[in-house]
Amino acid sequence: MPRKGVDRFVVERDREAVVHLEPGVFPAGRQAEWSAQNRTVTFAGHPLGGGVAVAVAGKAAREQLGREVRVYEPDQRVYVWRAGAAAAAGERLAFVGDTHAVFAALQSIMEAEGVEVGIDSMLRMSALYREAMLRQVRLLQGAALQTEFVAAEIDTFQAMHAVWHLFEVVYLATNAPGLSTPAAPCFVEWLNFNFPAPPAEDGRRLLDGAPDADALAQRPGLWPYARRLALRGHTQALASVLERAAPAARLSAAAARWARELAQAGRDMPRGSGAETAGSFNARWRQWNAGLQSAAAAIRSLAVADSTGGDAAALEALCAIADIMRGDADAVAAEAETWAEMLGAILLYSEPTAQADRLPGLALVVLEQFQTTDFTLLDRALVALLSHDLPEFLVYCGQIDPWLPAHLADAMDHIGILDICRRVLSVDPRDHYLIALGEAYVAHEDTWRAGLDYLGLCRTPAGRSVLTECAVRIPLDSDRKAQQVLRACDKYGLGEARAQIHRQLGRQKWRRGRLGAAIGHYAQAADDQAIGAICDQLWAEYLESGTLAYGPVIDGVLAAGPHHHDRLRFLTRYRDFYECYRAGDHAAAAQILLSILVDETAPPHAVADLLVDSIPLLEGDDIVFTSDDTLALMRCAESLVQSPFPTTAAATASHGELSVFNVACARNLARAFATS
Amino acid sequence: MTNNNNSETLQFDTQHEDMIHDAQLDYYGKRLATCSSDGSIHLFEVDGKQQKFLESLKGHSGPVWQVAWAHPKFGSVLASCSYDGTVLIWKDTAGSGFTVIHKHDKHQASVNAIAWAPHELGPVLLCGSSDCRVSLLTFTEEGVWDVQTIRNAHATGVNAVSWAPVIAAGAFTQPGAAQSTGLVKQFATGGSDNSVKIWSYSEDKKAYDVAQTLDGHSDWIRDVAFAPNIGLPRTYLATCSQDKHVYIWTQDAPSAQNRTPEWTRTPLSAPFPDVVWRVSWSMSGNILAVSCGNNKITLWKENLKGEWEQISEIDEGGPKA
Numbered sequence: 003m004p005r006k007g008v009d010r011f012v013v014e015r016d017r018e019a020v021v022h023l024e025p026g027v028f029p030a031g032r033q034a035e036w037s038a039q040n041r042t043v044t045f046a047g048h049p050l051g052g053g054v055a056v057a058v059a060g061k062a063a064r065e066q067l068g069r070e071v072r073v074y075e076p077d078q079r080v081y082v083w084r085a086g087a088a089a090a091a092g093e094r095l096a097f098v099g100d101t102h103a104v105f106a107a108l109q110s111i112m113e114a115e116g117v118e119v120g121i122d123s124m125l126r127m128s129a130l131y132r133e134a135m136l137r138q139v140r141l142l143q144g145a146a147l148q149t150e151f152v153a154a155e156i157d158t159f160q161a162m163h164a165v166w167h168l169f170e171v172v173y174l175a176t177n178a179p180g181l182s183t184p185a186a187p188c189f190v191e192w193l194n195f196n197f198p199a200p201p202a203e204d205g206r207r208l209l210d211g212a213p214d215a216d217a218l219a220q221r222p223g224l225w226p227y228a229r230r231l232a233l234r235g236h237t238q239a240l241a242s243v244l245e246r247a248a249p250a251a252r253l254s255a256a257a258a259r260w261a262r263e264l265a266q267a268g269r270d271m272p273r274g275s276g277a278e279t280a281g282s283f284n285a286r287w288r289q290w291n292a293g294l295q296s297a298a299a300a301i302r303s304l305a306v307a308d309s310t311g312g313d314a315a316a317l318e319a320l321c322a323i324a325d326i327m328r329g330d331a332d333a334v335a336a337e338a339e340t341w342a343e344m345l346g347a348i349l350l351y352s353e354p355t356a357q358a359d360r361l362p363g364l365a366l367v368v369l370e371q372f373q374t375t376d377f378t379l380l381d382r383a384l385v386a387l388l389s390h391d392l393p394e395f396l397v398y399c400g401q402i403d404p405w406l407p408a409h410l411a412d413a414m415d416h417i418g419i420l421d422i423c424r425r426v427l428s429v430d431p432r433d434h435y436l437i438a439l440g441e442a443y444v445a446h447e448d449t450w451r452a453g454l455d456y457l458g459l460c461r462t463p464a465g466r467s468v469l470t471e472c473a474v475r476i477p478l479d480s481d482r483k484a485q486q487v488l489r490a491c492d493k494y495g496l497g498e499a500r501a502q503i504h505r506q507l508g509r510q511k512w513r514r515g516r517l518g519a520a521i522g523h524y525a526q527a528a529d530d531q532a533i534g535a536i537c538d539q540l541w542a543e544y545l546e547s548g549t550l551a552y553g554p555v556i557d558g559v560l561a562a563g564p565h566h567h568d569r570l571r572f573l574t575r576y577r578d579f580y581e582c583y584r585a586g587d588h589a590a591a592a593q594i595l596l597s598i599l600v601d602e603t604a605p606p607h608a609v610a611d612l613l614v615d616s617i618p619l620l621e622g623d624d625i626v627f628t629s630d631d632t633l634a635l636m637r638c639a640e641s642l643v644q645s646p647f648p649t650t651a652a653a654t655a656s657h658g659e660l661s662v663f664n665v666a667c668a669r670n671l672a673r674a675f676a677t678s
Numbered sequence: 679m680t681n682n683n684n685s686e687t688l689q690f691d692t693q694h695e696d697m698i699h700d701a702q703l704d705y706y707g708k709r710l711a712t713c714s715s716d717g718s719i720h721l722f723e724v725d726g727k728q729q730k731f732l733e734s735l736k737g738h739s740g741p742v743w744q745v746a747w748a749h750p751k752f753g754s755v756l757a758s759c760s761y762d763g764t765v766l767i768w769k770d771t772a773g774s775g776f777t778v779i780h781k782h783d784k785h786q787a788s789v790n791a792i793a794w795a796p797h798e799l800g801p802v803l804l805c806g807s808s809d810c811r812v813s814l815l816t817f818t819e820e821g822v823w824d825v826q827t828i829r830n831a832h833a834t835g836v837n838a839v840s841w842a843p844v845i846a847a848g849a850f851t852q853p854g855a856a857q858s859t860g861l862v863k864q865f866a867t868g869g870s871d872n873s874v875k876i877w878s879y880s881e882d883k884k885a886y887d888v889a890q891t892l893d894g895h896s897d898w899i900r901d902v903a904f905a906p907n908i909g910l911p912r913t914y915l916a917t918c919s920q921d922k923h924v925y926i927w928t929q930d931a932p933s934a935q936n937r938t939p940e941w942t943r944t945p946l947s948a949p950f951p952d953v954v955w956r957v958s959w960s961m962s963g964n965i966l967a968v969s970c971g972n973n974k975i976t977l978w979k980e981n982l983k984g985e986w987e988q989i990s991e992i993d994e995g996g997p998k999a
Contacts, residue, residue: 036973042955043973044700047965048707054967055710055724056975060697060741061955078691080701080712082724397981428984441962467907468962475961477706506750513772 039072048082048445056081093142093155095448100134102452105409109459112416121174124417128170131409135163161380162406164196165399168387169410173417176358184274185358186349190235193346200230205239209246218243219250225319232323233337235350237268240323244268257313260301260320267294267327272354280355287354291328298324327351341365341372342384362389393423396431404442408435408456433460437468444472451486458494466494473499478507501527508532518558525565534605537569541608550580572603579615592619592626599638609642614659620666629674636667690729692720696741704747711756713742719758719768721776737766737778743790749797752817755779757803759789765805765815767823780823782815790837796844798861806836806867812877814886828877828886832869837899840915841865842876843907847931864889866915868899874917874927876941894943897921901956905963915941916966918954924968926986946978946986965989 036058044059057080108127142156171188208227212218224247231240244265248258272286301324305317325333329352338344345368349356353364365388377385383398392414399407411432414420423431436456443453457469473491478484484507491500508523517536524532540552556573559565575598582591595616598604604612616635619626627635639660692698696715703710703724709732710722719742721732740762748755754770765782787808795802801817812831816824842864863879865886878889897920905914915927924946930939952971959966966978966986977990 037952037971041697041973042953042971043969043975044698044956045958045967045969045975046700046702046710047958047960047967048703054975055701055703057692057698057701057712059699059955060715061953061971073696077697078694079689080692080698080710080722082688082710082729428980437962437964441960471906471961475706477708502751509750509753 036074039074041074041077054083056083093145093152094138096141097134097138097159098443098449098452100137101131101405101409102455104130104134105412105459106455108412108416121417124413125170125174128166128174128413132163132166132170135159135166139163158403160196161402164192164380165383165387165402165406166410167192167196168384169413172358172361172387172390173414173419183357184355185361186346186354186356187274189361190346190350193342194234194236197340197342199234199343200227205243209243212246215247215250216252218247219252219316225315229319229322229326229337232268232326233334233343233347235346237271237327241265241268253316254308254313256304257316257320260297260304260324261316263297264320264323264327267297267324271327274354284355294324294328298328298330335371341368341381344368344371345388365389392419393426393431396423396435400435400438404435404439407431408439411435429464430462433462433465436460437465440465441468441472444476450476451490454490454494458490469494470496470499474502474506478503478510501529505529505532512536517552518555521555521559521565521570522562525559525567530567533565533567534569537567537573538605538607540573541605545611550577553577568603569605572598572605572608575603576612583619588619588622588624589626592616592631595619596627596631596634600634606642609638610660613639613642613663617659617663617666620663620670625670625673625677627670627674629671632667632671632674636664636671639663639667688724688727688729690722692722693731693734694718694720699741700744702745702747705750709747711745711747713745713758715741717742717760717762719745719756721756733775735768735776737768737781738762738764740788743788744792746792746794746803748794748801748803751797752801755801757792757794759792759805761788763787763789763807763809765789765792765803767803767815780815780817782813782823782825784813784825784827785809785811787835790835791839793839793841793865795841795865796861798844799841799863804839804841804865806831806839806869808835810835810869812836812839812867826885831867831875832871832873834870836867836869838868838901839865840902840904842904842913842915845907847907847911847913847929866902866904866917868902868917868919870898872897872899872919872921874899874902874915876915889938890941892917892927892941892943894925895919895921895923900954901958903957903959903966905959905966906961907963914959914963916946916957916959918957918968920953922949922951922953924950924954924957926966944986947988 040061042059042061043056045054045056047054058074058077060077104127108123111123111127139156139159142152142159145152171185171192175188176183176185204223204227208221208223209218212221218224224243228240228243228247231237231243242265244261247253248261248265250258253261267290270290272283272290274283298321301317301321305314305321308314308317322333322337326337326347329348331348331352334344334347334351338347345365348364348368353360356364365385369385374381374385379398379401383395383402386392386395386398396407396411399410411420411423411434414423415432420432427434437460440453440456440460443449443456445453454469454473457465457472460466460469473487473496476483476487478487484503487503488500491497491503504523504527508520508527508529511517511520511523512532517540521533521536524530524536540555544550544552552573556570556577559570560574575594579591579594579598582588582594595612599609599612613635616627620632620635643660692712692714694712694714694716695718698712698714701710701712708723708725710724710729711719712722713719717736717738717740719735721735723730723732735756735758738758738760740760742758742760744759746757748757754776756768756770756776757765758768759765763783763785765785766778767780767782768776769779770776782803782805785805785807789805789807791806793804795804803815805813805815807813810830810832812828814826814828816826818824842862844861844863846862863886864876866874866876868874872893872895874892874895875888876890876892877886879885880887892915895917899917899919901916901918903916905916907913911931913929913931915929916924917927918924926944926946927941928944929941930936932939946966946968950968950970950972954968954970956969957966964979967975968978969975974991976988978986979989981987
């Protein structure tokens with residue numbers, strides 16, 4: 003009989019390798035014709051995630067071809083396709099959130115406990131990961147619409163759980179330093195949890211439809227079901243079934259007796275406990291096994307003697323059950339449908355005290371009896387794990403789902419076994435997979451924060467580099483989102499990204515006319531040039547309108563915190579001058595104006611206008627500029643005129659205005675001298 | 679669209695009147711620019727499940743081959759190159775939309791490829807033309823566009839250009855190396871002479887010189903693409919050609935023992951079934967997309983063992999097998 007691998011979950015990579023666009027870029031089946039008509043496809047990668055924009059493209063222009071080219075309707079079509087959406091699709095949001103929380107907690111524990119996390123902590127975290135996977139399976143199974151996608155997701159999550167659970171069995175529950183837990187109970191529990199058999203409904207159907215032993219014994223499924231129970235180690239259930247069938251009239255007294263004997267053997271199967279020594283357990287086990295050996299021999303004799311009798315099927319099944327339970331490799335192999343079943347039965351009945359380090363050898367023996375070419379991806383991942391071939395294990399896991407190797411590699415790192423992979427792989431596996439997962443999450447509007455965390459918790463420069471690139475590309479759709487991105491930058495010390503985002507926000511606000519907010523963002527980015535440009539815009543608007551309207555903008559900026567920028571200081575001081583002048587306090591206004599000019603607070607392009615502003619004060623009834631003040635004003639005017647780098651602003655003050663200024667200065671100087 | 683992983687696909691007509699030649703998403707993936715044989719550029723806002731036509735830019739008098747978005751720190755700037763031998767720089771200004779802020783018309787034949795330099799090098803646009811020349815268009819601090827031209831870059835025309843990452847390979851792993859070595863000023867060109875050339879900036883000459891010529895392709899080079907540097911200890915360059923091959927060229931980080939390591943050539947796979955038109959790296963430089971004349975796009979990734987494996991394929995319609 004051909005043997006198959008664990009085929010309950012078909013997680014074949016080919017299913018994910020091809021993405022079909024429908025309707026296609028080209029009409030189906032006309033690819034060659036299109037190609038001959040000067041067409042190919044062009045594309046552009048999406049900056050976040052693995053998406054692309056795809057379009058039909060001309061290879062050459064008509065002008066180059068020198069002939070007419072047919073026009074097709076799809077020539078105009080563009081597809082914007084986002085890959086990896088499944089990794090963060092709506093159906094997975096809860097799973098992403100739950101497991102991200104566990105992942106983040108694990109990193110915190112690691113920081114608190116040192117380089118390696120204790121096995122107990124890791125086991126707790128592992129249980130949380132597994133619970134999240136199971137919850138996701140239940141969620142998907144309860145979905146109102148059972149589509150092909152949902153079915154594939156269920157398969158994927160069940161496969162992920164099977165892999166993670168076995169990892170827990172091999173590396174956490176049984177293989178931790180200082181533990182000497184036998185592998186068999188854990189492995190059989192793993193097997194029966196992830197690949198339950200025989201199906202519970204088979205048992206219900208068999209037992210519920212048979213009110214008494216005779217009816218049960220007549221059921222054709224009874225003995226195959228009993229054999230499967232034995233193979234899977236369901237010895238208590240086996241005992242119940244055998245005890246119910248034993249009184250059947252169609253069974254001979256001998257067959258009934260052996261059914262009861264095997265039922266009792268099932269109930270008496272030795273189970274190890276922490277309180278019992280290995281020697282004591284082995285002694286009990288040998289005695290139990292010897293009893294089964296005797297039973298098997300006796301039943302076989304009966305079966306040979308009664309090969310054509312009414313008991314033949316029952317005796318054959320009882321013999322097989324006894325052989326399986328005594329650990330006969332041939333009997334186990336005959337009954338087992340998968341390598342995992344066979345390995346489970348061998349561990350349970352032949353190697354009950356074997357520890358995890360025996361698993362690679364035992365797995366090798368078992369696998370020799372199976373056609374590994376038929377194995378599914380899940381099989382290959384599980385076998386690689388049992389063989390402690392961790393690099394291969396991670397590669398297969400990566401083909402099942404990107405979530406799996408990212409979290410497994412992280413867990414392996416925490417318990418100190420990832421260095422095995424680092425020695426043979428060309429890149430750091432933990433970061434390799436965390437980056438892949440982080441990128442997939444970052445591309446999704448609901449999971450981008452988790453994505454940044456996965457990238458931020460990488461330890462190699464590659465992770466940080468990708469984190470920076472991703473952070474600055476997250477669309478800043480709202481102020482709230484922008485603040486969240488900035489907080490992430492702070493969390494991971496992304497100074498340059500933070501500045502870049504502030505510059506981007508500054509540009510956004512500037513475009514929308516929110517100049518105060520724009521200055522605030524540019525100040526955060528220490529972009530003095532942009533702040534200067536906005537201040538110049540405010541100054542230009544004032545000059546054009548003649549109304550000083552930038553006051554609230556400046557007040558808003560200053561209220562948000564101290565800003566030390568020459569242009570801002572200039573605008574603030576000028577506003578003070580303006581208000582004093584309007585209030586009639588010409589003396590104060592004059593002193594402010596003078597200080598703006600003398601301290602060189604004013605930008606060169608504004609000097610001429612300030613000098614013109616001084617004319618009414620110079621010509622006023624009251625003398626508000628002393629002779630020294632007036633001379634200082636005149637020096638400013640002289641510097642402006644004699645500057646080797648004439649500014650455009652200097653040119654804005656007309657010759658006439660400067661002449662008036664000069665005359666006003668001369669008059670004021672005379673008055674000031676006379677007064678003094 | 680049908681696929682089993684619930685990917686999102688948005689499809690729409692670009693309203694061009696002739697064949698499209700290029701489509702490019704902006705820095706954030708929010709705007710798409712397409713260009714066409716009809717001489718126009720169309721801009722769309724794309725947001726997951728919907729798109730909005732923004733405007734049509736008309737300025738070229740021939741087919742537009744490529745468009746390239748500048749880094750947003752330079753504003754909302756788009757460059758386009760055309761069969762008419764010109765390169766146009768467009769800028770989005772509030773109120774008036776995209777307008778041409780510069781026209782580069784120093785080439786004497788079709789300009790086939792353009793690429794903005796990494797933003798750290800400033801607003802510099804690299805252009806490759808059928809007139810065998812490469813030009814560098816730089817917006818200077820004085821507010822003018824300066825042009826440097828490399829004559830006879832490729833004997834029979836330049837088809838593709840790509841800038842190298844400014845951070846040197848290996849710089850991330852050597853503390854302070856990024857600062858001490860300065861920014862890498864290097865680009866690659868591919869031509870109709872079947873060769874790929876690496877050009878490096880000479881501080882002495884204040885110009886770009888050929889640093890290396892990579893031979894291996896047996897027909898016209900169709901595209902060249904440097905991978906972004908994500909901290910790996912080597913530089914990656916992908917090239918594709920009319921000869922149906924895609925090569926990944928790698929160069930180890932320079933060391934004290936070897937200041938100019940050799941480039942190593944690795945075929946991406948067996949020859950492709952048709953001419954390979956375009957190669958493009960993902961933003962993080964770990965996925966390579968390849969567009970082949972058989973009208974399929976394949977995505978490739980270097981696995982943990984350093985082997986290149988195909989991770990996905992995008993092809994024409996039809997239900998999934």
